[in-house]
Amino acid sequence: MTDTKLRILDAAERLIAEQGYAATSLRQIIAEAGVNLASVHYHFGSKEELLDELVARKVNPVNEKRLAFLERVIAAAAPGAPPVEQVLEAFLTPMAEAASGSPQFVKVMGRIQAEGLRESIAAKHFKPVSARFIAELRRALPELPEEEFQWRVQFLIGATVHTMCGCTAAGHAFEERIFYLIHFLSAGFYAPAGKKVEVPA
């Protein structure tokens, strides 16, 4: 990785954490990094791809830890399915650790969430690993009807994204908020299936 590219990434991360993505112009970033405007497009292609690389270098290690954690949880429960709480814990703990270690990282993720840029970002950096976790959740809840399971996964996603990236105000440690989150979500997932109301045609 060339020095120019790294300087751009670092400057962008600092500025986006502070001001947000939309509010941070490329001209601001190059001024902070002390490089030329065109070098951004040379190294990244576009502002959006710059954001993408910026996220990748932080999220990739987290995702690796997540999968490793999940493997341990699965092994401990084998040949049965691991309980919901442990699957959620495996997903959330590495993120919480990263957040505690690097406040700037969580700020950037919060900005991405707040500015609705997670569409493409999420698809690329989160979907592949989260699919793995959802499959394990399914194994843990074999009796839940598929339709209701899929909806509960959506509730899980909404609550989790909001809690990990959206609640910036709360000054609590991430270890604490994921504890409450896992407790809440587990209760929801373990709830018996709701009665499906059939509407007569």
Place this chain on the structure above:
Amino acid sequence: MTDTKLRILDAAERLIAEQGYAATSLRQIIAEAGVNLASVHYHFGSKEELLDELVARKVNPVNEKRLAFLERVIAAAAPGAPPVEQVLEAFLTPMAEAASGSPQFVKVMGRIQAEGLRESIAAKHFKPVSARFIAELRRALPELPEEEFQWRVQFLIGATVHTMCGCTAAGHAFEERIFYLIHFLSAGFYAPAGKKVEVPA
């Protein structure tokens, strides 16, 4: 409300529902509405305030129905507190009805959510009424420690916003998804308080 203003609102709503807020330029809107560019700033002040009025005229009736529904629920349970399920139902049902009645409305809300514009929008149009509902939830759960209650409210917000505005793909009726949502969230809210782990200093 002058004709020009109404034409701008209608055109903007149509285009934003289809393309999103950021992707829709004022020049596109005025072309569709057949008005002049400057008239947008004359009537609304800015693109963002145009969005704001656009949301208000749809959300205000929903909020009124929400509060009326809540009052009925409170009266039925008096002098006790209404159960969590009913409070959530009072909040979600009017939105689901509006969504079923006007697909364009839910598209716009989805765009707003997807593009992260809900920050200012939410504060203005949702916070005042949601505060009322949160107070009722608190009454229904008097034994839950305040800190954990506040977190559960955050989980509720995340799951609800994602479910009502974020999941565009799902072709299910809103009545169905709020049924599952209420069932899931109630289980989480009624769960006994989690053991607070004290970290020794």
Place this chain on the structure above:
DNA sequence: GTCTATACTGAGATAGAC
């Protein structure tokens, strides 16, 4: 392969004539 200088297009916003 890297970097610099500069130009292009389209955005939202505004001033002032009518």
Place this chain on the structure above:
DNA sequence: GTCTATCTCAGTATAGAC
């Protein structure tokens, strides 16, 4: 209230120096 003309600033594209 409405319209024309214009301003500033954004992201992007390219030509060419090292």
